[in-house]
Amino acid sequence: MTLLGLLEREPSHGYDLKRDYDALFGRGKQLPFGQVYSTLARLARDGKVTGGDTEPGAGPDRKRYAITDLGASELRTWLTEPIEPEPHLQTVLFAKVVVALMLGRPADVYLDTQRAAHLRRMRQLTELKRSGSLLDALLADHGLFHLEADLRWIDVTSARLGALAEMVRAK
Amino acid sequence: MTSPDGPARTVVGSRLIEARDVYMSFGATRALAGASLRVGAGEIVAVMGPSGSGKSTLLHCLAGIFTPDKGEVWFDRRRVDQLTDAQRTELRRTAFGFVFQFGQLVPELTVADNIALPLLLNKEKRKAAYAKAAAWLPRLDLDGLGDRRTGELSGGQAQRVALARALIARPRVLFADEPTGSLDTLTGEMVMELLVGLARAEGATVLLVTHDARVAAYADREVLVRDGRVIDHADTSSLSVEVGG
Numbered sequence: 001m002t003l004l005g006l007l008e009r010e011p012s013h014g015y016d017l018k019r020d021y022d023a024l025f026g027r028g029k030q031l032p033f034g035q036v037y038s039t040l041a042r043l044a045r046d047g048k049v050t051g052g053d054t055e056p057g058a059g060p061d062r063k064r065y066a067i068t069d070l071g072a073s074e075l076r077t078w079l080t081e082p083i084e085p086e087p088h089l090q091t092v093l094f095a096k097v098v099v100a101l102m103l104g105r106p107a108d109v110y111l112d113t114q115r116a117a118h119l120r121r122m123r124q125l126t127e128l129k130r131s132g133s134l135l136d137a138l139l140a141d142h143g144l145f146h147l148e149a150d151l152r153w154i155d156v157t158s159a160r161l162g163a164l165a166e167m168v169r170a171k
Numbered sequence: 172m173t174s175p176d177g178p179a180r181t182v183v184g185s186r187l188i189e190a191r192d193v194y195m196s197f198g199a200t201r202a203l204a205g206a207s208l209r210v211g212a213g214e215i216v217a218v219m220g221p222s223g224s225g226k227s228t229l230l231h232c233l234a235g236i237f238t239p240d241k242g243e244v245w246f247d248r249r250r251v252d253q254l255t256d257a258q259r260t261e262l263r264r265t266a267f268g269f270v271f272q273f274g275q276l277v278p279e280l281t282v283a284d285n286i287a288l289p290l291l292l293n294k295e296k297r298k299a300a301y302a303k304a305a306a307w308l309p310r311l312d313l314d315g316l317g318d319r320r321t322g323e324l325s326g327g328q329a330q331r332v333a334l335a336r337a338l339i340a341r342p343r344v345l346f347a348d349e350p351t352g353s354l355d356t357l358t359g360e361m362v363m364e365l366l367v368g369l370a371r372a373e374g375a376t377v378l379l380v381t382h383d384a385r386v387a388a389y390a391d392r393e394v395l396v397r398d399g400r401v402i403d404h405a406d407t408s409s410l411s412v413e414v415g416g
Contacts, residue, residue, distance in 0.1 A: 122385065
């Protein structure tokens with residue numbers, strides 16, 4: 001869908017699409033050329049983009065792609081629809097705490113270690129945010145807020161461990 | 172570590188400030204129960220913990236504001252807990268800077284008055300003190316606000332003035348207790364950017380009390396205070412020079 005967004009801006013060659021994608025969304029993980037062309041071929045097959053005329057020269061990059069009305073309509077819908085909020089239930093964190101309590105192992109030690117690991121990652125993301133561009137900062141913030149939510153859960157769980165242990169062992 | 176000229180200058184990485192097995196109670200409420208913390212010179216350490224865990228009490232003990240019931244507090248080879256009130260006041264005035272969540276500025280005074288205050292209290296000449304205060308304004312994006320009364324400032328501006336006032340006397344240690352607690356996320360981030368950047372530029376060690384993990388993430392490391400004790404995941408054994416004893 002991000003490729004459709006780039007094509008809505010202007011018709012482009014595969015190479016330009018890859019370059020713009022990497023600059024805006026790549027964040028150190030580049031999009032392989034093969035994936036660009038396979039996605040474009042699928043979008044063309046579904047009538048969401050047109051391949052246009054092949055320009056002189058060899059290779060797939062000679063095609064200039066443009067978004068169709070169907071593609072533009074799909075993009076419009078995608079941009080306005082909310083994604084499914086993910087509640088992250090049944091996480092590994094939760095499972096580790098419950099199993100530790102069930103077996104009488106020190107869940108508090110695990111939670112403290114996890115807490116330190118989360119904060120270490122938050123320090124890395126904060127550094128990325130401070131040294132990077134506004135796009136880096138936006139992505140780092142997304143990570144930071146999610147890690148912060150985990151940390152709140154860790155704090156609340158730490159405070160409730162005694163009662164939780166009784167409940168888990170009674171089951 | 173004592174040179175013929177007196178105590179050696181503290182090198183970066185040495186233990187500058189330390190609490191050793193500190194106990195403190197308020198009436199029947201025990202706030203600290205064997206808290207120990209070592210902080211190296213130039214470090215920025217976040218002290219985290221739930222409400223009532225004792226994190227602010229620990230900060231106040233390290234800063235010589237509270238005297239612990241038991242245990243030792245060291246700063247640069249001196250036993251802070253054994254100093255007289257006058258000596259501790261002197262230490263706070265000359266070596267420490269403070270930023271709190273609320274109410275630290277004098278609202279009737281101007282921004283420049285507030286920033287210059289620590290220098291005036293240190294008997295610095297008025298003209299020099301105000302010149303230094305003026306030089307701090309652009310560093311905190313407070314240009315043109317020197318004559319404004321601090322009661323008229325926004326929360327973010329007030330915290331930036333408080334930061335300038337805390338750092339103007341070039342303290343060895345900056346104590347910050349929930350410095351962004353009353354600010355929105357973006358304003359708080361701006362204050363933390365400045366706090367960390369300026370503290371590093373001035374070579375100040377920072378002890379930052381916060382319940383906010385995003386604020387703590389600006390520090391070099393964090394410790395957790397729980398039930399009056401400090402849980403420290405960092406290995407500080409590489410710190411080379413003892414504070415004392």
